[in-house]
Amino acid sequence: MALLTGVIADDFTGATDIAGFVAQQGLQVALLPGVPSPDARWQDDADVIVISLKSRSLPAEEAIRQTLCCAQWLTESAGARQIYFKYCSTFDSTPDGNIGPVSDALMAQTSCRAIIHSPALPQNGRTLVHGHLFVNGALLNQSGMENHPINPMWDARLVELLKPQTDGKAAVIDLVTVRAGSAALRARYQALADQGFRHIVVDALTEDDLAIQAAAFGDLPLLAGGSGLGGALAARASTQATADGRFTFPEDKKAVVLSGSCSVMTNRQVNAYKAQAPALALDVASCISDDPQYIATLADWVEAHSGSALAPLVYATQPPEQLKATQQRFGERAASAAVERTFAQLATRLRERGFNTFIVAGGETSGTTVDALKVKRLKVGRPIVPGVPWVQDSAQQLSLALKSGNFGDEDFFFRAQEYQA
Ligand SMILES: Nc1ncnc2c1ncn2[C@@H]1O[C@H](COP(=O)(O)OP(=O)(O)O)[C@@H](O)[C@H]1O
Numbered sequence: 517m518a519l520l521t522g523v524i525a526d527d528f529t530g531a532t533d534i535a536g537f538v539a540q541q542g543l544q545v546a547l548l549p550g551v552p553s554p555d556a557r558w559q560d561d562a563d564v565i566v567i568s569l570k571s572r573s574l575p576a577e578e579a580i581r582q583t584l585c586c587a588q589w590l591t592e593s594a595g596a597r598q599i600y601f602k603y604c605s606t607f608d609s610t611p612d613g614n615i616g617p618v619s620d621a622l623m624a625q626t627s628c629r630a631i632i633h634s635p636a637l638p639q640n641g642r643t644l645v646h647g648h649l650f651v652n653g654a655l656l657n658q659s660g661m662e663n664h665p666i667n668p669m670w671d672a673r674l675v676e677l678l679k680p681q682t683d684g685k686a687a688v689i690d691l692v693t694v695r696a697g698s699a700a701l702r703a704r705y706q707a708l709a710d711q712g713f714r715h716i717v718v719d720a721l722t723e724d725d726l727a728i729q730a731a732a733f734g735d736l737p738l739l740a741g742g743s744g745l746g747g748a749l750a751a752r753a754s755t756q757a758t759a760d761g762r763f764t765f766p767e768d769k770k771a772v773v774l775s776g777s778c779s780v781m782t783n784r785q786v787n788a789y790k791a792q793a794p795a796l797a798l799d800v801a802s803c804i805s806d807d808p809q810y811i812a813t814l815a816d817w818v819e820a821h822s823g824s825a826l827a828p829l830v831y832a833t834q835p836p837e838q839l840k841a842t843q844q845r846f847g848e849r850a851a852s853a854a855v856e857r858t859f860a861q862l863a864t865r866l867r868e869r870g871f872n873t874f875i876v877a878g879g880e881t882s883g884t885t886v887d888a889l890k891v892k893r894l895k896v897g898r899p900i901v902p903g904v905p906w907v908q909d910s911a912q913q914l915s916l917a918l919k920s921g922n923f924g925d926e927d928f929f930f931r932a933q934e935y936q937a
Pocket residue numbers: 665666776777778779782800832833834839842843851852853855856877878879880881882919920921922
């Protein structure tokens with residue numbers, strides 16, 4: 517089958533999330549980290565290519581530049597018929613971007629009059645009603661996402677979130693219209709585009725609503741949203757039974773858990789795990805000092821605890837009050853950059869010492885870690901929980917579980933280690 521869709525994900529956990537949902541539908545997925553080189557020609561078989569960027573928190577111009585390079589490569593060198601801009605199911609962005617500016621730039625490049633925004637992921641409790649985004653029934657800005665370290669979410673209304681990010685007019689298509697069926701939904705989209713609306717937010721409460729969206733919008737050159745709509749599009753394209761995506765894990769497993777997310781769920785996961793497993797909290801002051809000796813000390817600690825039944829955990833995860841104090845002391849950007857740099861350097865050091873299995877919590881954290889591990893191309897394996905598949909760089913015999921901050925249940929770090937080859 518020719519390449520159907522080229523996905524550009526704005527972070528790494530988002531990329532493995534959508535790649536996992538697509539692979540579960542039996543489609544062949546290639547997962548590529550970073551902007552492909554412009555002269556790299558794509559000659560392999562794949563139904564869907566997912567490119568993972570770390571563009572969510574970049575300045576808007578740089579996020580646009582990287583995304584457009586990917587879109588151009590996907591259409592011209594890989595033959596993608598459709599571009600899917602994958603962002604977070606919690607619409608993670610700042611007042612400056614990057615969802616609005618990147619969407620505008622992609623519309624210009626793909627000659628799309630109006631872009632669909634569909635972040636809903638009912639499988640993980642993200643639903644959209646009258647354009648309001650809910651996380652497990654709580655409004656986005658009352659869900660814990662208001663305390664996010666780098667993109668605190670200030671509203672739950674997507675149209676309001678988009679306002680400071682774009683000059684394009686935004687509108688909502690509500691659930692009643694979605695449930696009127698794909699033809700009615702498409703007609704409403706056309707009518708709004710004719711009226712000059714450029715950003716069309718579409719409600720979804722269930723997976724069935726996403727299936728209707730996939731039927732209505734499957735042929736558009738450009739779509740944007742979460743992995744829910746991505747999975748629904750793959751289900752329509754699939755002719756096979758669900759693939760299980762098994763691969764062989766490294767025989768001599770040397771695993772570590774790195775947690776750089778401060779989300780509500782990751783805080784619970786870290787607390788549950790550290791009650792039973794060896795765990796070490798990062799010292800942010802030492803991260804800021806950028807002292808190589810600190811990295812060596814961390815690596816020694818991990819190595820010393822790697823014989824335990826449960827993999828050692830190194831975490832920066834903090835509850836909101838503690839995080840606020842850290843950020844006031846060091847500055848938000850400086851603290852988060854120092855923590856990410858520390859995880860990246862630690863991952864490199866552990867790789868050199870033979871660690872081959874990395875369980876990482878947090879999208880930005882996963883981005884820096886995967887970059888540091890110099891991953892080239894990833895195979896997608898079976899899901900540990902919805903939205904978090906095992907992925908593997910077979911050339912390097914390296915297995916990775918990249919967990920979005922809020923995904924998984926309290927026992928996630930345990931479950932991730934119960935895998936079977
Ligand atoms: N203790 C801390 N102090 C300051 N920043 C932190 C701390 N712990 C984590 N961070 C930063 O918070 C950000 C979390 O983002 P991310 O890894 O994407 O998690 P999530 O998936 O929850 O969004 C990262 O930039 C990380 O470095």
